[in-house]
Amino acid sequence: MAEKEPLENKEQGEGRKPYVDREIEEYRTLMDVPSTFEEGFNRRTIIGALFICLIMIPSSIYLGLVAGVGISAAAEWVTIILFTEVARRSFQKLSRQEVYILFYVAAALTTMVGSGRAGGPFANLIWHQYFASSPAAKGFGIAAGIPTWVVPPPDSPGIIHRTFMHADWLVPIGLLVLGHLIGRLQWVGLGFLLFRVTSDVEKLPFPFAPIAAQGATALAEHTQKRETWRWHIFSVGAVIGLAWSFFYLFIPILSGSVLSNPIQLIPIPFIDLTTRTEKVLPGWPTGIATDVTQIIAGFIIPFWAVMGTAAASLIAMIVNPYLVRTGNMPHYEPGMDTIQTTFVAWQDYWLPAGIGVAVAIGLIGFWEVGKNLYMSKKAGEIARREETDTSGAARGDIPIWLCVALYLFSVSTLLVICRVLIPRFPTWWLIFFGFFYTPVMSYISARLTGLIGQGIAIPMVREISFILSGYRGVDIWFAPIPLGDMGPQAQFFRTVELTGTKMTSVIKAEILMFPLILITSFLFWQFIWRLQPIPSQAYPFAQKMWPLESMQQALWFTATSEDSRFFQDAVFRPDKLRVIGIWLGLAVGGYAVLASFRMPTMFIYGLIRGTGQMPHMIVLQLAGALLSRFYFERRYGRRQWKLWAPVLMAGFACGMGLMSMAGSALAMVIRSVKQFPY
Numbered sequence: 001m002a003e004k005e006p007l008e009n010k011e012q013g014e015g016r017k018p019y020v021d022r023e024i025e026e027y028r029t030l031m032d033v034p035s036t037f038e039e040g041f042n043r044r045t046i047i048g049a050l051f052i053c054l055i056m057i058p059s060s061i062y063l064g065l066v067a068g069v070g071i072s073a074a075a076e077w078v079t080i081i082l083f084t085e086v087a088r089r090s091f092q093k094l095s096r097q098e099v100y101i102l103f104y105v106a107a108a109l110t111t112m113v114g115s116g117r118a119g120g121p122f123a124n125l126i127w128h129q130y131f132a133s134s135p136a137a138k139g140f141g142i143a144a145g146i147p148t149w150v151v152p153p154p155d156s157p158g159i160i161h162r163t164f165m166h167a168d169w170l171v172p173i174g175l176l177v178l179g180h181l182i183g184r185l186q187w188v189g190l191g192f193l194l195f196r197v198t199s200d201v202e203k204l205p206f207p208f209a210p211i212a213a214q215g216a217t218a219l220a221e222h223t224q225k226r227e228t229w230r231w232h233i234f235s236v237g238a239v240i241g242l243a244w245s246f247f248y249l250f251i252p253i254l255s256g257s258v259l260s261n262p263i264q265l266i267p268i269p270f271i272d273l274t275t276r277t278e279k280v281l282p283g284w285p286t287g288i289a290t291d292v293t294q295i296i297a298g299f300i301i302p303f304w305a306v307m308g309t310a311a312a313s314l315i316a317m318i319v320n321p322y323l324v325r326t327g328n329m330p331h332y333e334p335g336m337d338t339i340q341t342t343f344v345a346w347q348d349y350w351l352p353a354g355i356g357v358a359v360a361i362g363l364i365g366f367w368e369v370g371k372n373l374y375m376s377k378k379a380g381e382i383a384r385r386e387e388t389d390t391s392g393a394a395r396g397d398i399p400i401w402l403c404v405a406l407y408l409f410s411v412s413t414l415l416v417i418c419r420v421l422i423p424r425f426p427t428w429w430l431i432f433f434g435f436f437y438t439p440v441m442s443y444i445s446a447r448l449t450g451l452i453g454q455g456i457a458i459p460m461v462r463e464i465s466f467i468l469s470g471y472r473g474v475d476i477w478f479a480p481i482p483l484g485d486m487g488p489q490a491q492f493f494r495t496v497e498l499t500g501t502k503m504t505s506v507i508k509a510e511i512l513m514f515p516l517i518l519i520t521s522f523l524f525w526q527f528i529w530r531l532q533p534i535p536s537q538a539y540p541f542a543q544k545m546w547p548l549e550s551m552q553q554a555l556w557f558t559a560t561s562e563d564s565r566f567f568q569d570a571v572f573r574p575d576k577l578r579v580i581g582i583w584l585g586l587a588v589g590g591y592a593v594l595a596s597f598r599m600p601t602m603f604i605y606g607l608i609r610g611t612g613q614m615p616h617m618i619v620l621q622l623a624g625a626l627l628s629r630f631y632f633e634r635r636y637g638r639r640q641w642k643l644w645a646p647v648l649m650a651g652f653a654c655g656m657g658l659m660s661m662a663g664s665a666l667a668m669v670i671r672s673v674k675q676f677p678y
Contacts, residue, residue: 037395040097040505048079048102049512052109053520060110061119061528062664066253067268068541078658079106100499105509109517120521121180122164125151125172126534127546128478129159136550142557145474149175149421162529164522177518178417179480182410184510189406190439191489192398192503194446199494204450209494210646233644237296237651238658244292245659253660256538257667266290268540270616272338283320283329283345285338289616296652298624299632299645306625308606313615320345328575339548342614347555350612352576356583357608361444364591364604396502411435414482422471422479429465434482437462445487448605450494466560477557531671538671583611 056078080102087094110118117123128151137143149171152158158166164173198204248266256262273286298306323329323345331344346354411434418430462483466476496506528534535542591604610618632641 037500037502038095038097039396040095040099040101040499040501041508042098044083044094044098045101045105045509046512048083049105049109049509049516051082052079052106053516056106056110056661057119057520058524058528058668059661059664061123061524062668063249063253063660064118065528065534065539065542066256066262066664066667067249067660068545078654078661079103081654096499097501097505100496100501101505101509104496104506105513108509108513109520119525120517121176122521122525125164125169125176126525126529128172130534130546131550131553133159134547134550134554136547136554140554140558140561142474142554142561145561147421147475147478150475150478162533164526173522175417175480180518181514182413182480183484184514185406186410186484187486187489188398188507188510189403189410190442190486192493193400193403193407194442194486194490195493196400197443198446198450198490199497202447202450204447206450206491206494209491209498233647234651234654237648237653238655241652241655241657242659243655245656248290248292249656249660250663252540253663253667256540257670261537262540264540269545270338270614274338274341275335278334278336281317281321282334283324283332283341284317285341285345285614285616287338287614287616288619291617292620293649293652293656294617294620295624295627296645296649298621298626299628299641300649301621301625302602302606303625303629304600304602305606305609306621308603308608309610309613309618310606310622311603312607312610312613313618316345316350316612316615319349323349338614338616339544343548343551346552346612349579352579353583354612356580356585357587357611359580360584360587360591361448361605361608363588395497396504398503398507411438411482414480418479418481422473422476424473425471425476425479426469429469430482432465433462438482438484438486442484442486445485446490447487449487449491463556463559471560474557474561476560528668531668 080099083102084094084099109120117127128146131137132143132146132151133154134143137146148168151172152166152168156166156168158164158168199206248268252262252264252268267290269291270287270289273288274284277284277286320329324332329344329348331348332341336344415427415430415434418425419427462481493503493506496503532538535546537543587604587608590607591601593599594601594603628641628645632645636644
């Protein structure tokens with residue numbers, strides 16, 4: 001791709017657009033959209049998918065449970081490097097499009113579906129079997145209300161013997177497969193529509209989109225013997241990732257396969273300092289994350305977004321101790337660790353505060369879009385552009401009518417399923433979810449992803465709907481409600497565009513992956529579940545983080561249980577409603593002030609992103625952002641460093657994934673051998 005003129009020259013004589021910050025506008029100059037688009041799906045993609053399913057998925061599952069780290073980076077880059085090296089020795093070339101489709105297939109097959117849960121849709125069933133018998137579900141009194149079409153009862157042989165090969169699992173598995181199919185149709189339809197709006201119309205930068213695109217370009221250049229700076233930067237990142245992950249992941253994973261307690265030279269996933277600082281900062285979860293990936297993420301996330309997130313943590317550091325001392329955090333007790341402190345702070349204050357700022361981001365998003373349409377008279381411009389633009393045909397765009405049809409079909413199917421599973425729930429609420437809330441929420445998330453690389457969900461719409469409906473029962477929380485966030489898919493299609501890959505290649509890859517991921521997810525989760533209970537001491541991350549997730553989830557579920565006082569106390573007390581209003585006003589007012597003085601409004605988006613979050617990872621992201629701004633940009637130049645950082649992160653992820661994959665493979669072999677009686 002052609003290098004563009006320096007950012008400093010680009011900015012001269014160019015008026016600042018009213019709806020994005022100058023820093024964010026820079027990201028659109030990092031890569032050109034190719035003038036031609038090519039097909040990337042072929043027999044190499046099929047072979048690559050089989051390779052990933054048989055080799056990578058079991059390691060992905062194991063690593064997620066042990067360290068909460070996905071192996072998708074290793075799957076992506078190992079597959080691509082293997083195929084590029086085979087191509088070079090066969091005197092063939094891999095196009096950038098072929099490389100990216102291999103990259104996409106590897107990422108899709110090994111993506112994480114929850115906290116430390118990778119390896120396909122059957123991870124959800126493993127989570128359900130844990131949650132149904134967890135102390136949180138029993139403590140909040142909702143365990144007995146979980147229906148058998150979600151998970152078999154605790155006395156079922158399928159639970160006792162830890163196996164999916166039992167009749168009690170037939171209905172949960174059937175619903176899982178059907179839901180997975182409908183979900184794929186839904187994200188393709190609505191996701192592509194959001195891409196057309198946020199990228200083609202609003203011209204949002206999608207700062208993380210160049211990461212995968214730059215990496216695919218680097219490896220395509222390598223196989224074509226045109227190695228440039230991209231390959232060298234990628235290699236540097238890979239070496240750093242290999243070295244770091246040997247101490248951070250390889251040693252704990254391997255030692256955990258032979259010892260009852262793994263040897264952790266560096267605590268996973270964070271160093272907990274909460275009990276050491278509770279006298280000075282009571283109620284604030286103090287600690288530092290140990291995953292260096294967060295520092296490199298700080299290189300890429302827009303600077304003022306990171307500053308806003310850090311400011312949110314600083315506010316929490318002041319507010320939480322004040323709440324404890326004034327008696328407004330009643331569930332807090334001295335001696336609580338990070339997990340317990342995070343939960344009680346979230347329950348007593350940051351849950352309603354998060355609701356307020358999330359509503360604010362929706363209002364800000366609609367305001368900016370409306371202002372943009374009004375100021376530039378987009379309505380007429382868009383209509384004329386659609387009449388004359390032919391890039392859609394060259395890009396292999398999915399017809400708009402087909403996108404709409406896919407989404408309508410998927411929503412309608414989910415409505416029918418819900419009517420069968422939860423017949424007492426009002427149908428008009430389901431219609432609201434499918435035809436209003438999901439499109440609106442997905443647009444807001446797509447817009448945030450386009451601005452800072454990370455979306456945000458608007459909470460409480462589903463919860464309030466359940467409460468106002470008068471429905472009583474825990475089963476509603478497990479039903480396949482037509483509710484989701486398709487916003488991140490806009491960034492995905494932006495990456496496809498940057499690589500010059502036709503959109504039809506993605507559709508073909510999806511058709512291939514659907515049966516593969518279901519079969520391999522079933523086989524490997526069955527195998528790993530049989531080795532050890534999940535979670536247990538063999539899986540440190542799951543043992544530490546799953547209880548926090550189960551407590552937060554159980555609190556939400558009490559909203560429709562017979563005893564809903566826990567949820568009512570957390571959200572609907574008058575003082576909690578005031579907290580919602582205060583944070584809504586602060587977020588909207590802060591945005592208005594910054595926008596009025598043409599200051600970086602990205603600060604507000606970052607503030608929203610960090611509200612109520614554990615500060616552990618934010619510390620490392622802040623360090624990365626400061627290093628990037630005040631050292632690397634000054635030493636290498638602003639534009640040069642912004643081109644290097646995404647490729648460096650891709651290489652680091654590859655190296656880290658390679659080392660962790662090797663450790664998890666050895667650990668699974670050792671654990672399998674230990675199961676034999678001889």
